[in-house]
Amino acid sequence: MNIQAAKKHQVGLIFGKFYPLHCGHIYLIEKAVSQVDELHVILGCEHDRDLKLFEESHMPKQPHVQDRFNWLQDTFQGRHNIHIHILDEAGISYYPNGWKDWSDRVKSILQKQQVTPTVIFTSEPQDVQNHQQYFGCDVKLIDANREFINISATKIRQAPYQNWPFIAKAARPFFVKKIAIVGGDIDKLPIQLANIYNTQYVSNGYINYIYHRRADNKQLALSETDFIRIAMLHAQRIDEALITANQVLFTSPDFSTLHRYYQSAFKRKNATLTELENRYPFDLVIDQAEFKQKESNVAIFETALKKVDAQLY
Numbered sequence: 194m195n196i197q198a199a200k201k202h203q204v205g206l207i208f209g210k211f212y213p214l215h216c217g218h219i220y221l222i223e224k225a226v227s228q229v230d231e232l233h234v235i236l237g238c239e240h241d242r243d244l245k246l247f248e249e250s251h252m253p254k255q256p257h258v259q260d261r262f263n264w265l266q267d268t269f270q271g272r273h274n275i276h277i278h279i280l281d282e283a284g285i286s287y288y289p290n291g292w293k294d295w296s297d298r299v300k301s302i303l304q305k306q307q308v309t310p311t312v313i314f315t316s317e318p319q320d321v322q323n324h325q326q327y328f329g330c331d332v333k334l335i336d337a338n339r340e341f342i343n344i345s346a347t348k349i350r351q352a353p354y355q356n357w358p359f360i361a362k363a364a365r366p367f368f369v370k371k372i373a374i375v376g377g378d379i380d381k382l383p384i385q386l387a388n389i390y391n392t393q394y395v396s397n398g399y400i401n402y403i404y405h406r407r408a409d410n411k412q413l414a415l416s417e418t419d420f421i422r423i424a425m426l427h428a429q430r431i432d433e434a435l436i437t438a439n440q441v442l443f444t445s446p447d448f449s450t451l452h453r454y455y456q457s458a459f460k461r462k463n464a465t466l467t468e469l470e471n472r473y474p475f476d477l478v479i480d481q482a483e484f485k486q487k488e489s490n491v492a493i494f495e496t497a498l499k500k501v502d503a504q505l506y
């Protein structure tokens with residue numbers, strides 16, 4: 194008989210909050226999936242606990258369950274034997290006081306999906322015995338000392354920007370701080386800052402649009418449609434740049450400023466621009482017009498650097 198065929202179908206389980214997803218988690222999942230036929234990753238969430246962890250953190254905004262789920266899905270996209278499930282832990286005593294209720298809820302999810310685990314993977318030695326007791330399957334401990342990738346989600350929550358290299362690629366856009374430089378020579382300072390911070394600069398769609406129109410020899414006054422086109426192009430470029438941005442992203446203008454230009458031209462608000470303003474909140478807008486005329490270029494440069502640095506605590 195074929196030895197491979199005789200082997201039992203191995204089904205692995207991994208539990209986590211992935212708050213946020215980091216390279217240590219990914220290492221655990223990759224090492225586990227290399228030992229089983231299918232792997233089920235259970236993403237645990239609980240509203241009050243998650244909110245408290247956020248409030249005690251230095252994360253700039255709270256990742257919600259859907260964000261955490263998307264990070265896992267994106268990271269393991271196309272990996273057909275890795276399945277992600279959300280487990281709402283509401284009403285269960287917090288770890289480590291609710292093992293019975295918690296494991297019952299896990300089992301009910303698994304039953305619905307017709308999943309029978311054969312092995313649980315964890316890097317937490319203190320959980321091995323309870324996993325064995327409540328799930329009745331093998332437990333494999335992986336890198337309990339976190340020697341291969343020495344990071345924890347707690348450390349990242351405390352200092353996301355200092356621990357940037359460990360944040361999963363899929364989760365980084367969530368943490369990128371968006372900074373707009375408006376007023377004055379808008380293509381100079383953001384380029385300098387992007388160079389210094391080794392990151393992306395999203396060039397000014399408005400300027401490109403005007404140049405394009407000039408080349409076409411058409412009239413230059415912007416219509417309402419022009420504004421929307423500029424805004425949509427800008428949003429698309431920002432989305433693309435966020436994927437590879439290093440902690441911060443520089444651009445000009447932000448959508449509130451663009452909307453203000455629109456309002457002064459057309460004396461009313463625009464629903465699309467309002468939507469973009471809400472969808473792309475900026476962490477910092479540096480208005481060069483606020484600097485005093487007599488301020489030297491170097492003083493402006495230094496003030497801008499201080500403001501940017503303060504964003505990356």
Ligand SMILES: NC(=O)c1ccc[n+]([C@@H]2O[C@H](COP(=O)([O-])OP(=O)(O)OC[C@H]3O[C@@H](n4cnc5c(N)ncnc54)[C@H](O)[C@@H]3O)[C@@H](O)[C@H]2O)c1
Pocket residue numbers: 208209210211212216217218220221236237238282285286287288289290291292293295314315316317335336339342343344345346
């Ligand atoms: N209520 C209860 O009694 C009870 C009992 C057990 C589990 N739970 C739930 O299970 C989930 C457990 O989540 P967590 O806090 O362990 O999640 P986590 O997101 O911090 O970690 C997920 C997994 O990755 C491992 N890991 C973390 N850093 C690593 C690194 N650098 N290298 C290798 N592996 C690494 C962890 O050991 C864990 O196995 C929670 O939702 C918790 O509520 C609850």
